[in-house]
Each structure stands twice: as C-alpha cells, then as structure tokens.
Amino acid sequence: MKTKLLFFVIFQIYAGFLFAQKFEKTTDKNLLPNIILYESGRQENVYISAKSRAKSAKEAMSVFEVTYTGFSDEAKAAFQAAVDIWSQILSSPVPITIDARWEVMDQGILGGSSSPELFRNFKNAPFKDTWYKPTIANRLAGYDLSPEGYDMIIRYNSTANWYLGTDGNPGTKTDLLSVVLHEIGHGLGFSAGAWKDGTSGGIGYVDENGENQSFVAFDHFMFNGDGEQLIDTNIFKNPSTDLLAQFQSNDIYFDSPLANEANGGVIVELYAPTTWNQGSSISHLAESFNGTENALMTYSIGTGEALHDPGPITMGMFADLGWVSVRFDHKALKDIETWTTPRTVSAELYADTSLYDNSVKLHYSVDQFKTDDNIVLMTTTNDTLFNADIPVIANDTVWYYIEAKSKLDRFYFYPSQGTGNISTTFNDSSFYFISGVDNIKPTIMNENENKYIFDVVKLLEISASADDNIGIDSMYIEYKINENTAKYLNLKFDHEDITGTPIYSTELPLYDETLQNGDTLYYKIHAVDSSSNTNSAFIPANGYYKIPVHEIYAPVKDTVIDFDNANAEDIFVLDGFTVDQPTNFDSKALHSPHPYEEGQNYKENEINYVAILQIPIILDDDSTKITFDEIVIVEPGTAGTVFGDAEFWDYVIIEGSKDTGKTWKEFDIGYDCSISTAFTSAFNSTGNGEESMYLNHKIDLLQNGNFNAGDTILIRFRLWSDPAAVGWGWAVDNIQIQKDGIVPTTPGSLATTEITDTTISLIWNKSTDNDAVAGYLVYQNDILVDQVTDTTYKATDLSHATQYSYFVKATDATNNLSEKSNTVVATTTNITSVNIFSNHRSEMKVYPNPASNYINIEYRAEDNINVAYLSIYSLDGKLISSISKSVMDNSFIEQINIGELKSGYYFIRLTLENKVITERFIIK
Template identity: 40%
Template sequence: MKKFYSFALVLWLLVPLTNILLAQKPMGIKVTKPTVCYAHTADNPCYIAPPEEYLKWAGSTRTKTSNIEVTYNAGFTAEAIAAFDYALGIWESLIDSPVPIRIDAYWSSLSPNVLGGAIYTNAYANFPGAQKLNVFYPVALAEKITGRNLNGNNPDIFVQFNNNANWNFNPTNPSLPQGQFDLVSVVLHEIGHGLGFAGSFSISGSNGQVGLQGTGIPIIYDVPIENFAAENLIRIYSSPSVDLRSQITSENLFFNSATSSRPKLFAPSTFSGGSSISHLDEVTFNNTPSALMTPQIAPQERIHDPGIAWNMLKDMGWEMVRINHIKLSDTENIDGPYSVTASFQADNGIATNTVKLNYTLDGTTFTSITMNPTGLPNEFTASIPGTGVARQYGYYISVNDNAGREFVNPGKIVRKLQPELQNIFIFETGPDNKPPAISHSPKPFLLASETELELEARITDNIGIASAIVEYSINDVTQPNQTLILQAPQADSIYRRTLLFGSLNNGDVIKYRIVATDNSSNSNVRTAPATGFFTLNVVGLEPTQDSYTNNFNSPSNDFFGNGFSIVQPAGFNDQAIHSDHPYAEGNGQPNNELNLVYQLKIPIRVKAKEATIVFDEIVLVEPGQTGTVFGDEQFWDYVVVEGSKDGGITWTPVADGYDSRANSAWLTRYNSAITGNNSTAVGDPALFRTRTLDLQNKFDTNDEVVIRFRLFSDPFAAGWGWTIDNLKIQIDDTPPLVLHDHIDYLKDTEDELVIITKASDASGIKSLKIEYKVNNGTVSDIDFNVNPPASQYQFTLSGLAALSAGNVLEYRIVATDSVDNEGFFPPSGNFIKVPVINFGTPAATYANNFNSPSNDFVGNFFSIAQPNLFVDGAIHSEHFYPNGVGLDKTSSYSYMLTRPITISAANPLIRFDEIVVVEGHGVGVAFGSANFRDYVIVEGSKNGGNTWSRFLDGYDIVGGLSSWISAFSTGSNPNAGMFRNRTINMTANGNFQPGDQVIIRFRLFANETINGWGWAIDNLFIQDPITSVEQLNTGINIYPNPVTQQLLNIELENNTIGEIRIDLTTVQGQQLQTVSLNPSTEKTKHQLDLSGLPAGMYIITLNGRSGERVTKKIIKTQ
C-alpha cells in the first residue's frame, strides 16, 4: 500500500502521524486572569449610538439570534440591572449562536481607577469546526462554532464592576453629567472581552511570551497579531524571548484578519497586565465609532456600538461557516471514485463557486475540484478518482463566505516559527487487516443491591463496524449474548447496553467481554479485554456495627471502590487510604465529571452522642474560585464524606465538601508547583490535619448509615489528591473534660481548702476523685459520689491549720468516663502545687533579674526558667499556655510576689521587660468586653489577696512588637531579642494610694478557644531607682539607624548615674561586643565598629549600675 506521512504540532511538539487529523487532541483549560477596564480621569463628552442591528431588533423588525443569561450576584440594584440588560440587548442583536451564553456578574469593590474586569471562564482547542488548531477559543465562541454546549450549566463569562464608581444608569440619555461613567458602555466593553477580545501575550522578566496561562498555546485573538512590518508575532518571534518582549511593548502592533482593516492595538512601552494587547490603541480610536474597546473609558463617554471590534470578533469565528462532513472511512475498493459530500451553514452566506474539494496523493501537492449541489439545501458533492492500487488519500474541503473569508474542514494548524499547516482527512484503500478499536472502562465492582449493569464502549474501525456484542456469565454460568447499540449512527462511536440481572448476592462474580467485528471482507475481530474477561465482583454490606476504627497498617478488605487504595507512597511512614496520585481529570468522562469513591462495607448505627467520624487527612485538590462555597458552579474539584441510609442508593453529605482551601498549608503546597493548569506538588506527612465530622448533623439516632469518601474531579485541572489515615467512627477516645478554678496558695492561717469542679463527657462520667499529697508524701484520694445529671461537685479538705509556712499541698482531679477514658485537671495530669505562705513584713523595694533560684513567687502555670533561645532566666508562663479550663471555661494563670510592697509617694513605679504573645482583640473592642479574649495584666491586693484591683488595663498582642505578632501568627517561639520594657505607675489609675501595702501579681487570662506562646517577664524592679532608667533613656542618641556604613555612633548626655555597660547582641541573644563608659558631666561619645558583621538586625543594650536597662534595635544594611 502506498502511504504518505504528515507532520503536525500537538501542544507545540513535533509528532509524526499517519493521520494528521488524529493529532489534534481536544483540549480545555480554566481561565482565571481577567482583563481590566481603567477609568480615565478627564471628562470626555462623546456619544456613539447603538448599531443598526440593535435598532432593528428593538423595533421588532429583526429576530434575536442569541440568548445571553446573566446571574446577578449581590449588590446589583434594579437600575444597574436595567442598564446591564440594555447592553445585553446590543450584543444579542449582533451575535448568532444556538447555545445560550451564561454570564456571572459581580458588583464588587475594585481599585479606584478600575471600572470593571472580565474574562472567559474556560477555553477549548481542537474541537470540531475550529478553523485554527492547537489554538484555544473562549468557551462561548467554541460553543457557537460547534453548536454544542461544552460548559454545562457553568458560566461562560465572568464580569465584575466597581461598586464605588460614579455610575450613570440611564441607557438612553445621550448626554451624561460631568464625572459620571456610563454603565452600559462598560458592560458592553467587559462582555466584549468575555466573547474573545483578549489575548495571552505577556511579559516575564526580560522576556515576552505567548500562551494561555503558561501553556504556550495561544488564544484565537493572538493568532492574527503582527507588527508594523506585517511580521506575524507567533510565526516570526520565539516565545519566550527578549525580541518578543520588544514587540509586545513596541507601540506598533496590529490585528490582521479578513475584514478588520488591520486595526492598531494598545501596546504601550510599559506592559500593563490585563490591558496591554487586549485593547485597541487609545490614541488611534478615542472619540471614534470604534472607541469601545480602548483601554480606558472616560466620564461622559457613551459608546453603544462595538465598532471595528465586532469585525475582529467576527473574524475570530463569531461569523462563520460550519462545514458539516463525515470523514470517509477506509475502503477495500481500490478503483474508486470516492464521493465526498458536505453541507454548509453560513452566518453570512457562501460563494458557491468557491466550494472546493482539495485532495492529495502525496501529502504535498493538492488537486482542487469544484463541488456541485446535490439538490438538497446547502449540500455539495465531488469525487476523488481512484488509482487502481491500494494507497492513502488525503483531502480537505474549503469555501469562502460572502465577506471573503476562507473556511476549511479540517482546520489549519497554527505553529510557532512556521507558517500555518493545512490539516487533512486521510482514508486508505485496499485489503483491510485491521481489527476494530475498543475503548471501555470497566466498573471496579457491583453492589449486591444493584439489579443491572450499564455498559458503554467507544468502538471504531477504519472500514466500519458490522457487529458489537457482549458475552457474559454469572458465577461462570454463560448468559445469552447481548447486542451493543450504536447511539448516534454516523455521529459518534458510542455503543451501550444494559445487562439485567434480577437479584445478586454478596460474593457473586460477573464476567464479560466485548466482541466487535468490522465490515471488511476479512471480518476482523477485536475483543476487550484482549484475553479473558473483565471480572466484576459483587460486593455486599457486612453486618452493622456501632463503631469502626482502622489505622490501615494491617491488611483489610473493609473498603471497596475506584481510584483509591490502601498503600504507603514514598515519603510516608505507614499505610493509609490514598487516591490515585495524581488523580485523573474529568475530561472525557460522562458529563466531563469523574467521581472517585471508597466505600466502607460496614454500616454504622448512629449513636445519640459521640456520633463522630474522625480522621487525619491531606487534601491537595484543585481549589475553587475565591469566595465560592460548596455547591457553587465554580467550586471545581472537591472531596466529601457522605452517608447513605438505603444501602448506597442515595447519598447525603455528612458535611459540606471542601478543597485545598480548607487549610492554608494545603493551598500553599497545591500552588507551589503549577504546570499548565495542573498542580504537580506532592503531599507529605507534615501536611496531615485532623478532621472531625458529626453524623448527628444529617442523620438520626439508630440510623444505619453506610459511609463513603468521594473525590469529585471536573475537567482541565487536577492535583495530587486525597489521603485518609487513622479513621475512627464513633470511637470514644475523648477523655472527660474537667473544669476547675485552681488554687495557687494557702495562707498559714487558713484551715481548709474548698475544691469545686465540673466534669462532663458525652458517654457519661463513671467516677470522679481528688488525689492529693503533702510535702511530696504518699498520694491519698477522695472519691466524689457521682450523681448524674449533676455535673458540678464540691469537696473541702479540712484540718490544714496544722500546716506551716513552707509546707506544700499538691492535688489533681481525675475523672473517668463510661469507657474508662481518663481526664485530668490540670490537663497535663500533673499536680497543682499549693504552698502554705506567710506574706511577712512589707518592703519598700524589690528587684530580681531571675538569674538565681528564687522562692519569692507562688503560682501554677508559671515558673522561673530559661527556655531555648533565651540567654538567662526569667518568669515564663507555660509555653504554650493552656486554653481556659476554669468552671466557666476561662482561666486565670497567676504568679504572685509573696513579699508585700509599701507604695511610695515619690517613686511608685514597677518596671520590667516582657514578651507578650497572647491572642489579640478585635478593632474597637475595649478591655473588659467578652470579646477582648486573652490578655495579661498586673494587679495588686490591699487585703492579703482576698480581692484584687488592676494597676492598668489588661493588654494583649495588639500594639505589641511586630515580632510578637509574627510569632503568634506562625505559632513559632519568641527569642531573647523580643523583650520590650514596660513601666507602670501603681497610683496612676486611683485604685491605690501612697502608703498602701500591696501584694502584686502577674495574671494571664485565657478563654477556651485560641491560645498562644504566652508571657515572659524579666528584670523586675519595683520602686527601685527606676527614675535613672528614664534619665538613661532620654539621654541616649544612637545613629545612624539603619547603619548604612560600618560605624554605629552612641552618644550619652550628662552621664551622672554611674558606669554604663553597652552590650551588642544578636536577636537570639548571642553576645558580640561589650564596652563600659565611665560617668561624666560632659557628652560621652563612643563608636562601635560593625564591619565584621553581616547585614541584619541586632540589639544594643545599655545597662546601668543599679539594674537600669534600655534596649534598642538596630538594622545593618550591608
């Protein structure tokens, strides 16, 4: 047989083919980068009337040839909708499309200089009727060309308008007040972009590039763009390249197509993303009938006609000829002739003398034959003569419309750095030895509750199919063959048949194969599978259980499904449920949707309490559009846990589905590696997060519910997928919650300790006790008489007067639930320490740098410690501090100085360094409000700790150092370089007076939700010579800061307080330099040489002789 070979670009890769048509694989992509329309600042009174087509349509002399449907989201007023509808009418009068165009419209807050934005939501390539191959078309245009809905019920165009713009909504008044923008004009403009008036040329660094969203594949708008010298950018300039960047910013680009008269495009020397190339040139077209699609719209401009932009859109395909033709099949007839027939549907008529059949015997030289009418409307035919030998023939059909545009079937392949290449249909003549091709995806299983199996297969053959049957058996008992039915003869190759079973049982086995025979003289046969049979196990449900748990580290047959398995991928520590990595896109599946399902065979009987599903998971699936929620059209891919009460016939989400946006770490990982539209990022164990679902949200007590995990995949984008581990369904491993307002000390005059506690658990409290010990002796316990439904209990430890100061009582509370889970107070399971104290004689001052052991303070959840990243000791709360576990689910964690202080009239100051990393309050929330959340506070008591008053309002992270806020946001640990000084006047708010004898405490308040690292307190000075600090602070001048050279200047005015030590440290506390300055009545100057240090942040600390300390941050830039 004589063959010729053609070459075609597919995704811009050179691929040899024997059938060039098959090279053009259909493609689709979601589009997310909108164009924008900017507001001009100066008024420009201008009115361009609607086109003649609209006037005829409005006057009822012309039938509407398209339908645009709009979803108006929140914010649109009735007058805004009326203006929008007026603009729709103009586009509907121009467009001819059999498929409705769906628009999703938003009334949003945009940048002040932006009036609106728009983009087509999807783009498609290599679909039937496309004139340019390996080129994307906006979805609405692709649907017009194919005559088919490609996008389901999803929107085709996304538009948004600035709700802060000064709009005029009157569509018919030809003049506007000064400063007002015509909404009709901007709506027309944005819909124009959505219809296809938007390109993909962009700038990345020093290079220019073309290709929709990094694919390298252009959009149809890009194809005719050329420079002043008529050099087509795609054919002449490499992408990416510096030369292409120069062209994109040359201010001299044009759109060259059949009827658009080479209009100049907006290509400014400074590239503007979303604006450059995708608009007409502002200078050329402003104040002309074609001004609508310029990059800016000014106040008082009313432009109600697309002008030349409509011709450009028509040349892209909005005015076209659809050539309907069924490709010739191969034939064993070598003599010919071979009749080629086509019908034509034209928006603007066809020139019948241009209807040509163009055929080739060698793939290079073509012979053109005029096609003649068949007698049927718009149908033409011609024949290719035979040669009498077995060989290949190639052909295409061409025609011109009445505007002079050429249309071909198949289309032309657009190639980078090469001319366009005409694609061709190919058929072969001669003896046929090729069996049919069968494409079929078998189901992974069949439920015992199912009574039928619907089979679908794509069966093709170069000659044609004579027969297609299903041979099958049930439990190895052969059943009668079933004939597969071709669904749309001469339109597709989809065959279907439903096998009816009656009843099936768990463990039954269905075996089947598909047998196809072609129309050749040899009756070539193909089977699927090639050998043997597809095996379909019938799966039934196991007996119902009250609970289920699985860590998947042992073999298990408890699940069945498709697209999931229990495996241990590289990088994971053990086995878990994993979807396919990556999971498949929905392209090519029924309705372009794919559902991967993993179902638990064991139904669960829903409990009245603790009806939870708990599991660890990683979700790296395509995120929906920002702001969308489960159920929205643009929610894209998602995962969901579902339940069924009828054995799997109908399903209900246990909770709303979710995607990678459900956790910031997932979203960051998903977006960290994007190729085309897909994420190539890979999951790892660090991404596991725990999810808890409640079956009681959707089901009732005693319902028997089947559980399944489902991953939904739509077309054009996918990611790594979903993994599920440590599954627990109605497993009660949650310990009881024990609440208590703990006691920090006992006065040596007190005889009893009253302990009040609350204990609760979903399964009920079985036992509750107090365990205690004295001076670390033997542990004793006291049991409460648990009496449901009571939850609060009280016990009094008496006879404590025998304890003297220095003795320590310790206690904890232990609760056990009905399944023997234990809960404690404190939650750590440690003991609360209650020292017996005597406040002693009041002092005038107190100072402590906490670098030596001290018994001056009492309290739990605080200690004097030196955590990692700190250079010496300080008071530290627990890191991280517990959420509130007091009786009202809040807690006060206190550290109290046991030495009373007599407040001085002359120097009533408390000074200390601190780090505060606790949950912050909202804007405008005052201290004392329930919404103030966590805080720290310094308080005093004048009556031996019976009642407390504040020295100042409580405070939190708000207003603190940026490093504190960063540590809270990231959950990281602070370091020694983050201390900040605080000075408190004990008499400032009037709660205390000079002469008062006060006990001082530091208290951290926590509610039950979000916690933080906590509080650190160092270098505490109470009524010490703290005024020297103020003197030291006000007399310091450190410059320059930032340090731009290598020398840091330190000046001190009138240093009369004594020797001062200057320390230079890293922010982590590492000592770098130390110098001492002697006292002087003159200005003291000193320079630190920083030349040996790298750029970064450093700490300068000035230490006075009496403990005064001032800390400054400096930045070194080089």
C-alpha cells in the same frame, strides 16, 4: 506560578483525514489568562448607544445562560441588558454559558474574565493546531465541546461605585452594563496568548526547548508596526527579551481584513504600554480609541462612560476570529470494498454571510492533489444541503475536500486548511477513502470508568465507542463473576457522541448474580465489522477488565470513625488513599499519598484520589453535620481565585451520592491549603504534615440544597490534582457524622439529702437537651462510678467517718456531655458501740467464736424477709467487707472466709428489712 508545560486532552481522532486531526482541549495557564478591566480614574461623560442592529432584532441570534452568585436583582437586570446586546449581534447554535460572580476585588479593578479551557482541531476550526475560546469553538463545531463546564467565568467588584441602570446615564458612577459587555467580549475571543516571565515575553505555549509551540486564535493576527508577525519564530524567538520589548513598545497591531476595513483600511492598534500590565496588555484596544464608538474594549473605563455597543472594529476582529464563517456538516465517506456506482458527497453549509452562486465545489484527487485536482460543482435545492458525485475510479485511494466562497471574498475549506480560511489555495488537509478488500479491524474504546461496584447494584451500564473504516456490524460483551462460566450480551447502538463516533451500550443484569464483598466482575468487549472478512477485535488485548465488588452496609443515622480501630479500613473503598500512621503521627488516619502525584500522567490530565464510606447515612432534620480533623497541604490557587476558577489549582472536597455512587454532588465547595496559614506555610516550604497540625472542620450536609433530610447517602473524600505543582497531601481523622454537637445543660443545685455511716444520698435539678437527656454520670472523688436516669443517687458501701466529693454530668443519646455540676463534699457518720451492739444480739448465731479461717452466721426470722445485708467491721468501726443475699424460708445462713484478716476483735452486722442485728467475734 505553574511550570510552562502544555497539558491537553485528545478526545477523538477523526477517520478519513490526510493528517490525524484531533479534537483537543487544554487548561494550560499561559493560554488562559485572567483579563482585567480597570477604573480609569477619569470622569468621561461619553454615551455610545447600542446600534440599531440590536434594537431592531426581533429574535436573539444566540442564547446566553448565566449563573449568578451574589448579584442583586438590579445588578442582574443590568447584566441581562448586556447579554441581550451580544445575543442580537453574534450567532451561535450552542448556548453560551457564563459563571458570573459578584465579589470583593482589589481597589481600582472593575472586573476580570477568564475561560476554564480552550479547544483546538475541532470541526470547522479555521486554524489548525490553534486554541479557541469555548464560545467560538462550540459555535464552529456546532455542538458543545464541554457540556459540563462554563464557557467563561466573569467577576465583578462588589465594592465599586456601580450605576445599575440601563439608560446610559451613569452620572458620576461606573456603568455596570458597559463593564459586563466588555468582560463578555473577552470570553467571546478578545484575548491574546501573550505573557511575561521575568525579563522575557512569550506567546501561547512553548516547551522548554522552544520547539513545540501553539497559539490562541488572537495571536495569529498580532503584528508590529513594521508588519512583522509576532508568532513568526524566524523573527522573534519565543520566549525572549525581544518579544517582551515588542509587548512594551506601544507598537502592536491586530491585522485582519474585516477589522482593518472597519478601521478605515488601517491595521488596528492594541494596548501595548511601555510597562507590562498583567491581565491587560495586548488583550485590549489602544487608548487612542477612548472617546470613540470603538472604546468598549480599551483596558479601562471612566465614571460617566456608557459604552453600549462593541463598535465596528471589535465586530470586524470577531468576524475574522471565527464569528463570521461557514460551518460545514459532513460525514466523511467510509472505505468501500466494491465500488460499482458513483459515491455521493453530501454536506450541509451554514453561512453567516451570503455565498457566491456556484461557489460550493467538491475537489477530489487520486494522487493527494500533487498533480490531479478534479473539481465538481456541488448542487443544492434548499441553499443548505449540497451534493456532488465522485465517479467510479480505478484507484484504491481517493482524496477530497469541499470549498465555498462568501461574498466577503473569503474562501472556506472543509476540512480546514489550517490557514484561517483567509486563503485561496489548498494546504494539506483532506478526507480520503479506500476501495478494495478490507483487512482493517475495528477500533474500540472502553467508555466505562467503573473502578468498583457495590454488592447492591442490580444493573450495570457498560458502554463502548467503536468505529471502523467500513462500518460496525455487531458488538457484544463477555463477562463473568470470579471464575464462573462466562456469559455474553449484545451491545446495541445507543447514540453518536459530539464527534460523531458511535456509542454502543447495554446493562449487565447483575440481579441474576449473588454479589458479595470481595467478588470480582471480569469483562471484555468485542466488535465485528461489516466487511466480507468480518474483521473482529476485542479489548483488552490480554485478559479482562476487572471491577472489584464492595459491600454496602446497613444505613445508620450517625457514626464515629476512629482509624485506630482494626476494622476502619474495611468500611472504606480506597482509591489512592490508605489508612496509615506516617512518621510524626501519633495514630492512624486516612492519608492521601505523600506527596500526591501530578495529574498529567492520567486521563484528561487529572487524577482523583477517593475514599468512599461504605456505611450509608440517613440524613436527619437536626444534626446534619460532619466534623473531622484534617491537614490540607495541597497546591493553592492563584491569589483571588475561588473554587471552580481556571487558576484554582488542586483541591480537596467532600461529596455525597443519593444513587449508590453513580453521581456525586458536593456538600460544600472545594478548598486547598489556603484555609490555614500553617498549611500554606507548609506548602510553600515543601513541608510535611504532622500530628500537631490537625485542624477541625465542620460541614453542614444540607447547606447548599443538594441533599434533603430523609435522603440516604454515601459520603466520599476526594483530592483532585492537575498537572505540575503538588504538595504533601491530605490527612483526615476523627470523623463524626450527624453526631449531635449540642450538649445538655449543666445539672443544677447538686445537694445531699441523707448521710449514714455507709451511704450518701444525692439530688439535683434535671438538665435539658435539644433532643433528650439520656442520663446522668455520677463521679465520686473525680472517678465515674455510675450512670442513672433519675435526678437522685445513693452511694452505698462507703466507709464510716470518711469524706467524699461528688459531681454529675448529663449525657444525651449521642454521648454529648454537659459541663459538670457543682461539687458537693460529704462525710459519712461514725459507728459507735451503741449502734453496733444495740439490736437483737441474741437472735444471730456466730460460730466458732473465736475463729481462725472460717466463721458461720445463722439467723432465723419470725417475719418474712427477702434480702439481708451482712457487713464485717473492725473494732474501730472500719468497714472490712459486705455482701447482700436473697433469703430463702426466712433463714439466713452464710459461711465467710476470714483467713486474710488479722487476729483481734471484729463485729458482724446483719441488716434486715425491719431490724439490724450485731454480734462480736474474735479471730485468734
């Protein structure tokens, strides 16, 4: 279980607020439970049809984008039918994204829903410092707060007995459409922040001292039967045994105006069984709603039960959570140096219900609304854009906010008053602007994450966000390579980010530079405001940002990396990794830190350790595998989660890039220590890695369609760490990329064809290979002696009357070896006195004879000869030495050093192309 700490990311501070409102996101696990729907075990035979509001709708009010994994076409159709119902009930200007997974789950579980992150203090947030599901947050903000992520992740049990039709007649099966409708409901906001830890119950985030607390939107509406709000820490300490008692009391309610109205004016009972039900308690309606039109969001569903409408109570709850609201779109007025004419406040209002006429008002004050509150009616000509003027005021600071009232008798304020907007009073939030001479410098934020560049880069994009209380006049970048003369280039306005902050960018023309490995790019960013003082600022405050230059080597089709080689470290860009040999390891390898760090100390509460191979790989059609040995002792995810889930904690992953590192895509999904029981045991025991733990891993580089044969790619190894628990880390060794793993067939029928006193000739049947056989390795007495390309071999210079054994192996172009052939054993023939003394003794001169240190051999041939072989044998026929020599002018003349030989009789044998000559000599 993760430590109960809150980790959030501040994305932007809006200028012009009385309080520093911040757009933040969190992945804190207490705020992101996986909510589960169970089988009830009952045959229900209930059908609640979709209300006419869905059937009569001509167009969807929202767009859902679903990514399916493992679904059949029939299951997709049922899923889409549920999506269509929600899309015609709830309105959102931002597409709602769902990661839908069809997978094996525990028996009795039908599905589970979770969100990868939550947001607070975004534009139009009803409650201040309150966490909202992405679906509601995006809707209220009017833009996607996390465009790269899913809004919800939903799993469905592939082993359940599903009814895949959409007609509401599941019979004795479980209606998939109903379950999809239910799980999407959790992703739309039906989710409490309640949790249990031992004997205590808690709500939302709470620090170790019980002082810092924050909640999800659902929590604000949770009360007990005595009317006590569960998040009121004056009543219930958070966490505490008292809170757990409340959770297990069968006496918890959702209390909000529209939900209560839908329930006949009575507060809505939630599911709070006397035994805590992880994943279900509090985040469902009470069982008393079973069999009614409000049954969809109860904690279980029976066979024969078709619930095709959320029900009025759920819709009332959603309305008060933020699905019925007024969205304001307004740019805060900036400061002004000279105020001579009225300032116009403009705002676009998008209301889900009608507004009362003349209810949109501008409030402004010169004393922060302590005693002064001026109210001006905002007028409109199109029912959307409203305007009002603030007259010239002899005061240096003016505060203002906007108010609207719907025909549901609900007040809405912008900025949010932090009370859920179910209020009639101003709280503590407003915009403000200052008039007078400006001395405030611009604020700049470097938006670049380049930790390195490659020497082949021609254009480098540099961007920065900048804002100013008056406005930005200009921005420029100062840059240089190494200690060369600095150059300057203007940054131009590019766009506004999702928070409305201006982004400026340019491309550095690095094609004008001669980048080399080891160079450094230095730069700083300047901004000048549009005030009369032309206030300026630059970042960093001291020195420069530094980007090292690394070399990209020539592309190859395959490579093998042995980290014991001296240059192994030079072919990787290492960010957090090292090439090292820790204790308990026999050789060097690629290592993350041991242990690696927690992510909370870094941007977005995460840290990435990266090792990029600087040798590009040309992907092949056939051998597109990467294999390596690894030890993976990184924190495992919660049981049952898969890569991409909110509770799939730390992971390692192998990725590729087709654009020299600008973007990266995975070859396969990320993984953790759970790939091996040995790795998991080491993590659980806080153990260290050691040499004996290496396991081999093979990945097909083309398997998921992100890359194609012919692509030239870079490859990187990445370890991702989130906040809290960590492990020993990751080690990688013996990397082979696109090395053909298919070995040639075994050479067959090895046999001898000719045997002499000094030679043995071999022959065998050829091998085959998926690519081509490059040759054959010949082993004599288990020792590799030669490599040939043909299927024959002649062993020479052997001793006579000696036994030898042989086998051969086939090899291909990538050095894959076949199994060894059959072994043959052969014995060279003996040398007799007849064949030693038989041929042409008188034609060769040997002198002096007897000899002591040197002996001379001369032979003159009548016929043309090119090569002669000279051998010396002992009297018993043992070969002492031999040489081969080219013959010039048909004459063979050689002097041989015999000083190392013992005294006695010896034979000299001269082998020519057409004859063999022998002679005896004596060493004295």
